[in-house]
Amino acid sequence: xxxxxxxxxxxxxxxxxxxxxxxxxxxxxxxxxxxxxxxxxxxxxxxxxxxxxxxxxxxxxxxxxxxxxxxxxxxxxxxxxxxxxxxxxxxxxxxxxxxxxxxxxxxxxxxxxxxxxxxxxxxxxxxxxxxxxxxxxxxxxxxxxxxxxxxxxxxxxxxxxxxxxxxxxxxxxxxxxxxxxxxxxxxxxxxxxxxxxxxxxxxxxxxxxxxxxxxxxxxxxxxxxxxxxxxxxxxxxxxxxxxxxxxxxxxxxxxxxxxxxxxxxxxxxxxxxxxxxxxxxxxxxxxxxxxxxxxxxxxxxxxxxxxxxxxxxxxxxxx
Numbered sequence: 241x242x243x244x245x246x247x248x249x250x251x252x253x254x255x256x257x258x259x260x261x262x263x264x265x266x267x268x269x270x271x272x273x274x275x276x277x278x279x280x281x282x283x284x285x286x287x288x289x290x291x292x293x294x295x296x297x298x299x300x301x302x303x304x305x306x307x308x309x310x311x312x313x314x315x316x317x318x319x320x321x322x323x324x325x326x327x328x329x330x331x332x333x334x335x336x337x338x339x340x341x342x343x344x345x346x347x348x349x350x351x352x353x354x355x356x357x358x359x360x361x362x363x364x365x366x367x368x369x370x371x372x373x374x375x376x377x378x379x380x381x382x383x384x385x386x387x388x389x390x391x392x393x394x395x396x397x398x399x400x401x402x403x404x405x406x407x408x409x410x411x412x413x414x415x416x417x418x419x420x421x422x423x424x425x426x427x428x429x430x431x432x433x434x435x436x437x438x439x440x441x442x443x444x445x446x447x448x449x450x451x452x453x454x455x456x457x458x459x460x461x462x463x464x465x466x467x468x469x470x471x472x473x474x475x476x477x478x479x480x481x482x483x484x485x486x487x488x489x490x491x492x493x494x495x496x497x498x499x500x501x502x503x504x505x506x507x508x509x510x511x512x513x514x515x516x517x518x519x520x521x522x523x524x525x526x527x528x529x530x531x532x533x534x535x536x537x538x539x540x541x542x543x544x545x546x547x548x549x550x551x552x553x554x555x556x557x558x559x
Contacts, residue, residue: 251278252544259421259546262452264460267424275424276376276400283377287355293496296358297418298448298519298551299324299482300475305331312365322492324482329358330365331553332415332444335471344368346412349436351401351429352376352419356384356394362415363394374399402428409438417446421453427460434466437558443467445554448479448522450546461556471555476522479551483523487515505530509540521545 254275258267267275305327310316317323333340333348343366350359353373363371373396375381384396399405401416402425414433423429433443449457461469486493493514497507512531521543527535535542 247278247281250274251282254278254424255422256546258424259450259453262455262459264427264456266427272424275422279422280376280378283354283375284379287377287380287383290355294321294323294325294357295493295514295518296325296354297328298479298522299486300328300331300478301481301485302327302331302478305334308334309365318492322482322486324486325358326361327482328417328446328479329361329415331475332417332446333362333366333413335473335553335555336413336442336444337470337557338413338442340366343413346370347410348372348413348415349374349404349406349411350415350417351404352416353380353384353396355380356388356396358417359396359415360388360394363390367393369393371395372397374401374404376400402432404432404436406436408435411436412438412441414441414443416443418448420445420447421449426457427463430460430464430467433556434464434558439558441558443554443556443558445556446475446552448519448548448551451549454550454552461554466559467556468559469554469556471553473553474550475553476551479519480523483515483519483525486518487520487523487525509534512540516541516544522548522551 301324306317306323309323309326309330333343346369348362348369348371350371350373353359353375356373359371359373363369370392371394373384375398378398381396381398389395397405401419401423414437420426420429437443461467485491494511497511500507502510508528508530512527515525527542531540532542534540
């Protein structure tokens with residue numbers, strides 16, 4: 241399973257098209273289908289190659305939140321994980337008005353669950369909830385069901401964020417983390433959220449934004465009558481703190497790379513690629529002289545990505 245240059249080009253050009261246009265114009269037809277096909281292919285490959293672990297998103301660092309998690313899960317953290325991706329997931333439920341205790345017996349849906357590690361973590365934070373993960377990648381869903389699913393308490397289904405395969409008013413909490421910036425039609429996704437949430441249910445939306453995408457998000461959200469937006473917190477500082485800690489010498493991320501059977505040069509290339517993928521530019525990353533030299537001869541990309549300006553946690557309630 242390979243992401244061809246054509247697929248990569250379709251994906252990166254689609255991301256730019258979506259995130260650099262603040263008009264909130266929906267991408268439909270062939271353009272939307274091409275972006276979704278490229279996304280599914282790339283995330284199929286990621287699901288195949290991923291060893292699991294704890295690198296699911298850019299993460300966040302907040303010492304207080306880490307302590308709250310340890311109180312619920314004694315032993316949480318090193319040497320098994322740096323905990324940054326988990327803190328972001330914990331925030332998605334922690335700040336809901338119902339509180340963690342109020343989620344027992346509720347139906348929680350994550351849209352864009354990947355291989356399911358984040359939702360599996362949340363299922364241990366709130367063991368009494370019924371949790372379902374959905375993703376566009378069939379390989380990710382197959383893997384999640386094979387390795388993590390536990391009956392009605394944790395299950396995974398294949399589907400499209402813009403066409404959710406769930407009945408009206410069937411979900412109490414919908415979680416969407418670092419995913420919606422890839423959706424061709426953000427308004428269609430939010431209308432699906434409005435449809436599947438029960439009255440009084442909540443959307444917990446966490447994502448990274450260009451200036452243009454944030455303007456489009458605000459405009460689109462205001463057009464969805466059934467959702468009342470109650471929270472819009474900028475958590476950029478906490479996200480940058482996590483990314484910088486991952487990049488630092490001696491970090492959990494660096495130690496994991498050192499344990500892999502890679503020669504020193506390949507280890508630098510892998511580290512550079514993952515840092516770019518998981519928020520390096522957002523946190524001020526600059527490659528070292530070796531990577532700069534390799535980039536000049538086309539071995540690795542110099543820098544990549546979109547001009548992301550903020551990382552936000554937004555909460556809406558279904559009227």
